[in-house]
Amino acid sequence: MTTPAELLRSFARTRASLDGEEVTYWWSGDVYSWAPDEPYQRVFGFEGLNVSRLVEDAEAGPDAYQLLTREAAFYLDPVSREILETWQDLPVVHVWNDPANQKWRPFPIPTTDLGDQVCFGLEIPLAYPSPLPVAQYPVHSAGDTYKALELFQFFADRADLAGQAPSVPATMSWSRMSPWLPWMARGQRPGGLTFHCRGRKLGAYTEVPERTRAHIADHHPEFAHAPERWSEPNETSWTYFRKLNPPQVKRFGGITR
Incomplete structure (x- = not known):
């Protein structure tokens, strides 16, 4: 893993599979609320999965890929871990992201040497105009700019990466700092949520828990x-x-605005 292209190839084998086969990642964790002058609270459990397929992006040149994915995740009762239908009498809107695609080009992916393991770390700060402007969604929007921080870590064994298999076993962690979820109807109240999860690359989609x-x-x-x-x-x-x-x-007066 001495060049950006080699590094991306190793990461691709960890995150997906170079042969274009479907790869499922599954994770589980919790969601915590924070607000000024209030204690941190675990408000939800959280469980999700991402099913991906990696394909070469020929139009973008050598060593370029498209990661094609769908992602579903579910808010859980923090004690029973059952999938929620409502929260505080409000309907829960689960995560149904279709698509959740990415374009990959060689870049210096941050790595950490953990002895027998390698950790690929991705820190993704987000800030862009919110799809839910306050003027249109005063009860469901935290602001006119969506701001969040996504923190990923993918762990693979160094010995596996030294081999030639198109896909290697891996585990992962994911944390996110975000505004209140729209369906929580918190408006512009100060505070937000922190997601804290961990998971792994599964051998097949059938390894996802049966309930999910x-x-x-x-x-x-x-x-x-x-x-x-x-x-x-x-x-x-x-x-x-x-x-x-x-x-x-x-x-x-008959005019639509």
């Missing part, structure tokens, strides 16, 4: 597989909430 597979089969069975081809834009919890709750159109 059943929920996906009942609601969106397409999430058992990765997309076949590139599409955009990506879905997020914020854009999905907007689809479910389009902004209301006001009419003034």
Whole structure:
């Protein structure tokens, strides 16, 4: 792993599979709330999965890839770990991100030498115009700019990476700092959420817990597989909430505004 291209290839074998086979990552953890002058609280459990397929991006040149993925995740009761339908009498909107695609080019991926393991670390600060402007969603938007921080770590054995297999076993951790979720209806109240999860690359989708597979089969069975081809834009919890709750159109004297 001496050049950016070699480093990306090693990361690709950890995160996905070079032969284009589907790869499922599964994770579990918790979601904590924070707000000024309030104690931290574990408000939800959290469980999710990502099913991906890595393909070469021929138009972008050598050593370029497209990661085609769908991602589903579910908010859980923090004690029973059952999938929630409501929270404080509000309907829960789970994560159904289709697609959640990425374009990869060689770049100096941060790595940490852990002896027999290598850790690939990705720190992704986000700041862009919110799909839920406050003027249109005063109860469901924390602000006109969506700000969050996503922190990923992927762990693989050095011996596996030294081999030639297109995919290597891996574990991962993921943390996120984000605003209140739109469906929590917190408006511009100060504070937000911290997600803290860990997981692993599965041998097959059938290794996802049966309860979770059943929920996906009942609601969106397409999430058992990765997309076949590139599409955009990506879905997020914020854009999905907007689809479910389009902004209301006001009419003034027969004129739609």
